Amino acid sequence: MTQLLKPMVSHIDNIPSTPGKLKTEKSSPYISRLRLHYSLPKLTMWSFLFLALILFFVLLSPPSSPPTNQSSRRSLQTTSWGGPVWERRVRSSARVRSGNGLSVLVTGAAGFVGMHVSSMLKRRGDGVLGLDNFNNYYDIGLKRSRKALIERAGVFVVEGDINDPALLRKLFDVVAFTHVMHLAAQAGVRYAMQNPSSYVNSNIAGFVNLLEVCKSANPQPAIVWASSSSVYGLNSKVPFSEKDRTDHPASLYAATKKAGEEIAHTYNHIYGLSITGLRFFTVYGPWGRPDMAYFFFTKDILKGNPITIFEAANHGTVARDFTYIDDVVKGCLAALDTAKKSTGSGGKKKGSAQLRIFNLGNTSPVPVSKLVSILEKLLKVKARRRVLPMPRNGDVQFTHANISLAQKELGYKPSTDLETGLKNFVKWYLSYYDSKKSACYRVYNSQQRSLEILSNDLKGI
Numbered sequence: 001m002t003q004l005l006k007p008m009v010s011h012i013d014n015i016p017s018t019p020g021k022l023k024t025e026k027s028s029p030y031i032s033r034l035r036l037h038y039s040l041p042k043l044t045m046w047s048f049l050f051l052a053l054i055l056f057f058v059l060l061s062p063p064s065s066p067p068t069n070q071s072s073r074r075s076l077q078t079t080s081w082g083g084p085v086w087e088r089r090v091r092s093s094a095r096v097r098s099g100n101g102l103s104v105l106v107t108g109a110a111g112f113v114g115m116h117v118s119s120m121l122k123r124r125g126d127g128v129l130g131l132d133n134f135n136n137y138y139d140i141g142l143k144r145s146r147k148a149l150i151e152r153a154g155v156f157v158v159e160g161d162i163n164d165p166a167l168l169r170k171l172f173d174v175v176a177f178t179h180v181m182h183l184a185a186q187a188g189v190r191y192a193m194q195n196p197s198s199y200v201n202s203n204i205a206g207f208v209n210l211l212e213v214c215k216s217a218n219p220q221p222a223i224v225w226a227s228s229s230s231v232y233g234l235n236s237k238v239p240f241s242e243k244d245r246t247d248h249p250a251s252l253y254a255a256t257k258k259a260g261e262e263i264a265h266t267y268n269h270i271y272g273l274s275i276t277g278l279r280f281f282t283v284y285g286p287w288g289r290p291d292m293a294y295f296f297f298t299k300d301i302l303k304g305n306p307i308t309i310f311e312a313a314n315h316g317t318v319a320r321d322f323t324y325i326d327d328v329v330k331g332c333l334a335a336l337d338t339a340k341k342s343t344g345s346g347g348k349k350k351g352s353a354q355l356r357i358f359n360l361g362n363t364s365p366v367p368v369s370k371l372v373s374i375l376e377k378l379l380k381v382k383a384r385r386r387v388l389p390m391p392r393n394g395d396v397q398f399t400h401a402n403i404s405l406a407q408k409e410l411g412y413k414p415s416t417d418l419e420t421g422l423k424n425f426v427k428w429y430l431s432y433y434d435s436k437k438s439a440c441y442r443v444y445n446s447q448q449r450s451l452e453i454l455s456n457d458l459k460g461i
């Protein structure tokens, strides 16, 4: 690097600040002119090539791999917030635009479910303010694209952490939110073995911090939040119903979500907060999470990489109750719409409040091998399958939701089968990653073009 820079620096030294001063130099005018003639185009060419190369590699580099303990340590020093301009944006984003609309704070708004819920609420005329810490658990570029999409729809996404009490209090000072849709969390079952503190930090400490601010708010908002089907853990009674045991989680992720359900009970009991927990069952679809199997299977099948399919003991089938994003969004909105008001105010309980928990699944578990077959058909590429015994790292053999409670109370009725949902996902995947690639080539080509124009221009000097 320094070797490359040194000649460039010496070239810079050789360029007079204004061409007119050239003749005042001590060296012979002929040599100076000769030097200028060679060095200026060369310098510019080199710097442009250098820049083009850097840009090219930055754009082509693959998304960063899951971070280590060190690099993913959450920082609360979020980008600057506050000030009259910022407050105006917050207020305007959260302003209700329809008759009896809600004013909702959506945490994890740049996440998969958060993005879809935010845009659907906004489309209905509800006021929506997003909050997201843009951590690097998976490709931040994807989160930024989701944010750009919902900001075009009028949802301001504040960059900040649910563990930051000053920021949360400020948001409630500026807006009297009627509801909080709490979707910010550390997701992923296997990653909990690499970075356990991240789960405690987001799913427990962050949740408590949020509830603390909500309970002190006046008025208190009603809260709907994302629990998980993983709380059923080693439950073998199918389908899973809300009344089943959830005290034998198989992963730290599940344990932190289960802890969240107990913490919700406490805040409901002591402070009169209205709280609804939603147990999501393997939500998938366009703009999904890259750490989920359907997503990285798609990527690997297209790349020709082998994919690993797990099987349970005695060649048992591993199956998931895949639930399409649009169905889940409807469930989330119905949960918000049917949530009763919190009863307390300013940290004091005034009466008993609503406390609910619902399964949001699809009621039809599909073997993971079937998922792969559907993807093969949609992508028109044969997968290189590797079948391995399932490791004991937190995954359960199957999930299957009993959704009759959500059906009765929320009118929840999932209507998308896996083929249809995956077709939509694949369509999105191909267009998203294809357009990213071509955007990259566009930049590269325009660099090439400006290089040509530049060198043509320089020939005229």
Ligand SMILES: *[C@@H]1O[C@H](CO)[C@@H](O)[C@H](O)[C@H]1NC(C)=O
Pocket (backbone or CB within 6 Å): 238, 239, 241, 402, 403, 404, 405
């Ligand atoms: C599903 O749950 C409901 C209670 O919400 C229960 O009455 C019903 O029997 C369950 N169905 C099955 C098939 O377990």
